[in-house]
Amino acid sequence: MLSTAPSHAVDLDRAKALYLEGKYAEAIPLYQTAAREGDIEAQDRLGLMYAMGRGTRQDGQQAVVWTTRAAEQGSVNAQLNLGSAYNGTPGVARDPVKSLYWYQKAAASGDALAQYFVGLAYAHGAGVARDQDKAFEMFSMSAKQGNAFGQYNLGVAYATGSGVGRDMAKALANFESAANQGYGNAQFALAIASAKGDGVPVDALKARGWFMKAAGSKDPATQYLIAKAYMMGQIVPADSEKGIAYFTRAASQGHVESQYSLGYIYLNGHGAARNLSEAGKWMIIAQHEGHPQAGAAVESIRKTMAPQDFDEAAALAQRWLQTPH
Structure with a gap:
């Protein structure tokens, strides 16, 4: 008797093909x-399609529903994605405890990126008591597997003596491993x-060489470091125009420190009129993005500006927040 493949297996193969072709609306059903x-x-x-709005409207709650089902069945990728969802996804309430729970699940299966995220949680006390020794352990596990984020953060631990004795030789070795994978923060370090x-x-020449490599990074955290360097004249001559440009690039990707920095620059006339x-x-x-000092600055500006001018600034902010970047 001839056997046939289950129909859903055939449909799933078709869905994968459509997804790879970018035909999300046809793939999603x-x-x-x-x-x-x-x-x-x-x-x-x-879950990913709902999270990204591919083939459907973006829906964080549906993303969590479906990703959770896969995660509970043991999908390491889903566990990692669920950790990230609770760490900051539109439509999903941020929950560092749940985020860490799912990252730990994926990390226990050996996922190097999840191990890095668990290390980060321990380093910053997100969803768990701060524990630099545990952070060092998790960064080490991630770095050992060749993860650039793990390598960089392990380098930071060695450079600052966090969870381990300070050892710049080991710090630099880890920075270089991450930098050679193109990680901008490591190149800047x-x-x-x-x-x-x-x-x-x-070595000023070598410093500038690594700086220029970092300056090409699309990572907003690296762009923020480059912006500060240009504003302060660190490694390269001071250039406020370039500094503001890098702050703006990072801010457009949601980097809250860069957004605050731009506000500070224009409020104080520091590097710009x-x-x-x-x-x-x-x-x-x-x-809006949660910077702890921005609220007080907003109130100060409100008192300084004419009401109609402040309303115009608020409208500009609202328009920016509603525009995809």
């Missing part, structure tokens, strides 16, 4: 069918070390 039938891969992908002679001889409208806009954005 096939993923939905397979997910309802309990297919882990389909549940995981469906090597630039600083070469400029200051921290663990290596002072004083502009209360721009200051108000960026401080309101930073406040």
